[in-house]
Amino acid sequence: MGERIVLGPFNRVEGDLEVHLEVAAGRVAAAYVNAPLFRGFEHILRGKDPRDALVLVPRLCGICSVSQSAAAAAALREAIGLAVPANGELAANLVLAAENLADHFTHFYLFFMPDFARDAYAERPWFAAAQARFKAVRGTAAAEAVPARAAFLELTGLLAGKWPHTLSLQPGGSARAVSAAEKVRLYALLREFRRWLERHTFGDTLEAIGALDSIDALASWAAARAPASSDLRLFLEIADDLGLARIGRATDRFLSYGAYTLAGRPLFARGLWQPEEATVTAFDPDDIREDLSHAWMRGQTRHPWRGVTEPDPDKDGAYSWCKAPRLAGQVVECGALARQMVDGHPLARDLVAREGGSVRARVLCRLLELALVLPAMESWVHALRPGEPFCAHGPLPDEATGCGLVEAARGALGHWLAIRHGRIASYQIVAPTTWNFSPRDAAGTPGALEQALVGLPVDDARVPLAVQHVVRSFDPCMVCTVH
Amino acid sequence: MNLLWLQSGGCGGCTMSLLCADSSDLLGSLADAGIRILWHPSLSEESGAEALELLAACAAGEHPVDLLCVEGALLRGPDGSGRFHMLGGSGRPMIAWVRELAARARYTLAIGSCAAWGGVTAAGPNPAGACGLQYEGDTPGGLLGSDYRSAAGLPVINVAGCPTHPGWVVETLMALSLGQFGSDALDALARPRFYADQLVHHGCSRNEYYEFKASAEKPSDQGCLMENMGCKGTQAHADCNLRPWNGSGSCTRGGYACISCTEPGFEEPGHPFVQTPKVAGIPIGLPSDMPKAWFVALAALSKSATPRRVRDNAVADHLAVAPAIRRTGLK
Numbered sequence A: 001m002g003e004r005i006v007l008g009p010f011n012r013v014e015g016d017l018e019v020h021l022e023v024a025a026g027r028v029a030a031a032y033v034n035a036p037l038f039r040g041f042e043h044i045l046r047g048k049d050p051r052d053a054l055v056l057v058p059r060l061c062g063i064c065s066v067s068q069s070a071a072a073a074a075a076l077r078e079a080i081g082l083a084v085p086a087n088g089e090l091a092a093n094l095v096l097a098a099e100n101l102a103d104h105f106t107h108f109y110l111f112f113m114p115d116f117a118r119d120a121y122a123e124r125p126w127f128a129a130a131q132a133r134f135k136a137v138r139g140t141a142a143a144e145a146v147p148a149r150a151a152f153l154e155l156t157g158l159l160a161g162k163w164p165h166t167l168s169l170q171p172g173g174s175a176r177a178v179s180a181a182e183k184v185r186l187y188a189l190l191r192e193f194r195r196w197l198e199r200h201t202f203g204d205t206l207e208a209i210g211a212l213d214s215i216d217a218l219a220s221w222a223a224a225r226a227p228a229s230s231d232l233r234l235f236l237e238i239a240d241d242l243g244l245a246r247i248g249r250a251t252d253r254f255l256s257y258g259a260y261t262l263a264g265r266p267l268f269a270r271g272l273w274q275p276e277e278a279t280v281t282a283f284d285p286d287d288i289r290e291d292l293s294h295a296w297m298r299g300q301t302r303h304p305w306r307g308v309t310e311p312d313p314d315k316d317g318a319y320s321w322c323k324a325p326r327l328a329g330q331v332v333e334c335g336a337l338a339r340q341m342v343d344g345h346p347l348a349r350d351l352v353a354r355e356g357g358s359v360r361a362r363v364l365c366r367l368l369e370l371a372l373v374l375p376a377m378e379s380w381v382h383a384l385r386p387g388e389p390f391c392a393h394g395p396l397p398d399e400a401t402g403c404g405l406v407e408a409a410r411g412a413l414g415h416w417l418a419i420r421h422g423r424i425a426s427y428q429i430v431a432p433t434t435w436n437f438s439p440r441d442a443a444g445t446p447g448a449l450e451q452a453l454v455g456l457p458v459d460d461a462r463v464p465l466a467v468q469h470v471v472r473s474f475d476p477c478m479v480c481t482v483h
Numbered sequence B: 001m002n003l004l005w006l007q008s009g010g011c012g013g014c015t016m017s018l019l020c021a022d023s024s025d026l027l028g029s030l031a032d033a034g035i036r037i038l039w040h041p042s043l044s045e046e047s048g049a050e051a052l053e054l055l056a057a058c059a060a061g062e063h064p065v066d067l068l069c070v071e072g073a074l075l076r077g078p079d080g081s082g083r084f085h086m087l088g089g090s091g092r093p094m095i096a097w098v099r100e101l102a103a104r105a106r107y108t109l110a111i112g113s114c115a116a117w118g119g120v121t122a123a124g125p126n127p128a129g130a131c132g133l134q135y136e137g138d139t140p141g142g143l144l145g146s147d148y149r150s151a152a153g154l155p156v157i158n159v160a161g162c163p164t165h166p167g168w169v170v171e172t173l174m175a176l177s178l179g180q181f182g183s184d185a186l187d188a189l190a191r192p193r194f195y196a197d198q199l200v201h202h203g204c205s206r207n208e209y210y211e212f213k214a215s216a217e218k219p220s221d222q223g224c225l226m227e228n229m230g231c232k233g234t235q236a237h238a239d240c241n242l243r244p245w246n247g248s249g250s251c252t253r254g255g256y257a258c259i260s261c262t263e264p265g266f267e268e269p270g271h272p273f274v275q276t277p278k279v280a281g282i283p284i285g286l287p288s289d290m291p292k293a294w295f296v297a298l299a300a301l302s303k304s305a306t307p308r309r310v311r312d313n314a315v316a317d318h319l320a321v322a323p324a325i326r327r328t329g330l331k
């Protein structure tokens, strides 16, 4: 039997994470992922006025608080039976997109790239550039990206009052109407962020990045530029040298709930990509089950409509507060790579076809979304019509159910709400990182990250960098996971 | 000054909010004020064993901890064991780490309402046994006990808010680092007075509607949010409408009520957050420094004098009636 390693605290992820590795012959033989924090939001919500969900659920998570609001608003919308006016959809999409893009951006600059500036890489040819740019706290990227992010999030000040934790996203749309003058300011803020991205992140136009349609196109794009000419270019250099396309593969089964819907049409499609069929199919949210066999939770495997959250800290065989969601019994991965696979972006499809869902593919798809969504946001601002309604209204029923499925930056987020006697009778949440970082299920099948870690080299038991890259490639958010 | 930042049972939102500080270079300004980030979970390089060694060295007094910032509620459950939040990799509850480090810290700061009072994590049946560092709701005590004083002789500084405003955090840290923050800078709930001596109502863009009791009736209306929509701006201590959020925002500017997130116990208002509880048609949460009879008399008077512009705009989501252009002779 090999050695056992416990890794933690895993910082630069949102919240707490601990990873247990069984190592044999210098490689990971098995991984066990533990979310060591439990707050119990599903209990807190029970018995409350249904509208209170809009106050409480954003506080599940400070990094995707708007996604939580959007899911709660969607669940309430279904329960009330409201149709959102066009302005309301546009404004809510803008707020959600601002958060999702800020997340991708924060992940790249503050959470993921600093690991390449560690002294362990001092011998690599790209090290000097990586260190100058990405060194934690001291690199130029931290100094420049933090203010650029803050400036971009001024969009949320205008459209949502504040970020995180807004109450502007309502079941019927947005409580914050936009005036004609504010439209112009919103547009200016988007253009400012576009300039930053084009100058520093990409060294090219967003449109040119969004149009990269294959690994070969990406390679020739890189070949035409010096390694330190942009942050994307530097990442590609590092990824090539360290083989980041060869590590971190999970099931290659990808789920997306579909993102940024306007008048019934999502910008990014909803669906399930299955490797056996190499195609996208529809999926039924009724096929979701949360398995509790290895979670410190009492109860049976159930659909979230009938799910319970009863902590049992002494349960035998359990090792995480995270439940194990499965779709028709299968482990699925969600996130930007999954969204782009399901939507059919040619670069994402080529990456997975030739290399599988790797560390490189996940990071590239996040950057790709920065390039794809910002132009969409510009068009949404153009489409706003000041003076026309932003919010529909309707009375809350005493008995109803509603389900809200949205895409957070990290992927598929679902809220399932049941109202009885005018109060919340049940509220169940399945967050993106719950999918990606789930523990084993009753059949013993490991979750997506647990699979993605197997086989990695562990050269330094204190800080196994390959393990860190794989974990962070999922951009985990543990506070969401266990809520 | 060395800054050590820990995330306990919260949502991480206060850190995310901090990164929205509107300074041109947040990390540079902190460094410039003489603040050195010893470790921060979102920002620091050190992970795993390296991070644990660093924390252990702080706990042992090998690194001075001048500014201990704790974000998130302290989780005492289940049954006082603290196992609902173990610090990853350490096999020890976070509350044990916090007790140990707070005993060393020159200043201890609760970042956000979770760390200050328990916050939303303590709502409902408080399943995780959440409390604040030195308060449990509005009751002194909390994890460290009401007698706790940091090495500099101050109680826990409650930089409360949900999330807390980046300006409140940055200015508190800088004032401490520059030696310009003493016990007289704290209000009765140990919040920095520079923001807690204001009310959210001050500077609210809806004040004209408030004067005339021209009230919003539904989300997205422009009127005052106090009468129907649950706004506690006249009682909540914070300068949210004087110091914008994310450039130009605030809750009331965003179209929704102030839920008094800087106050202990805000998570359990005893009524739906976005609905004003009333007795005989009169809101029960009236401005704290005004006799009720006056308020009722003034409201009746001002309602009868409301200009049409204010009355109509209050229940629209855009400017329905613009101010008239008149020759005033004042030019």
Ligand code: SF4
Pocket: B200, B201, B202, B204, B205, B206, B207, B210, B223, B224, B225, B226, B231, B232, B233, B234, B252, B258
């Ligand atoms: S909305 Fe709230 S803060 Fe603004 S004027 Fe009305 S009571 Fe005051």
Ligand code: SF4
Pocket: B161, B162, B200, B236, B237, B238, B240, B250, B251, B252, B257, B258, B259, B260, B261, B262
């Ligand atoms: S306006 Fe009220 S609820 Fe909003 S941040 Fe300020 S104190 Fe908190």
